[in-house]
Amino acid sequence: MQSAKYSMTSKTDEFFRKAEQLIAAGRFIDSKGWVPATSGNFSARLSDGNIAITVSGRHKGRLEPDDIMLIDSRGQSLDGKKPSAETLLHTSIYQRFPQVQAVLHPHSVNATLTARLFQHEIVLEDYELLKALPGIATHETRIVVPIFANDQDIPRLAARVEAYMDAHDDVHGYIIAGHGFYTWGASVDDALRHLEALEFLFDIEIRLHGVTRL
Numbered sequence: 001m002q003s004a005k006y007s008m009t010s011k012t013d014e015f016f017r018k019a020e021q022l023i024a025a026g027r028f029i030d031s032k033g034w035v036p037a038t039s040g041n042f043s044a045r046l047s048d049g050n051i052a053i054t055v056s057g058r059h060k061g062r063l064e065p066d067d068i069m070l071i072d073s074r075g076q077s078l079d080g081k082k083p084s085a086e087t088l089l090h091t092s093i094y095q096r097f098p099q100v101q102a103v104l105h106p107h108s109v110n111a112t113l114t115a116r117l118f119q120h121e122i123v124l125e126d127y128e129l130l131k132a133l134p135g136i137a138t139h140e141t142r143i144v145v146p147i148f149a150n151d152q153d154i155p156r157l158a159a160r161v162e163a164y165m166d167a168h169d170d171v172h173g174y175i176i177a178g179h180g181f182y183t184w185g186a187s188v189d190d191a192l193r194h195l196e197a198l199e200f201l202f203d204i205e206i207r208l209h210g211v212t213r214l
């Protein structure tokens, strides 16, 4: 039951449609082993600027409609539920990029290993799969994925991400060391494609550099 404070909050058909997309994305991401043990969080922006986001602490591979909640653009709960502990990392992306409509955060082994093998950033260059990312039309492309130190202080972490983004264009995602990565897109499907592409490219770089290091 919603409390009186939240009783005016109506969830629209669009909310439930986006919630279903996030649930399906979670099932797929979990099938790959990228959100173990309740880790990860997902969101999608609605046309009125509010955001559908995963409730904190839920298993992201077994989400039910009740596990997706509504927040405003500043991250305030609109339905009394507790949003993801990392909500600020989502709202910052939406504020920065008007075209972004979905943000996905997996905790994959490859993102974690990448941050162990590389410091500060990983460069992805000369891969056909880079074309899965927006605005890239050729393998003859070089992108940089920054790696930030993990931090339990999310506002402080968000501020570091913001400072990096202020100074760099064409950021398609970022890794948090010992934690996971964030990526986004113009729809849940687009964000999922970016997630899969980055995950694949991290895997290649790990195999390449991990083997070279032996």
Ligand SMILES: CSC[C@@H](O)[C@@H](O)C(=O)COP(=O)(O)O
Residues within 6 Å of the ligand: 037, 038, 039, 040, 041, 054, 055, 056, 057, 058, 083, 084, 085, 086, 105, 107
């Ligand atoms: C299970 S530990 C993972 C959390 O600390 C966090 O990093 C995470 O991704 C999930 O937090 P959540 O609050 O469920 O969105």
Ligand SMILES: [Zn+2]
Residues within 6 Å of the ligand: 039, 040, 041, 086, 105, 107, 179, 180
């Ligand atoms: Zn996380």
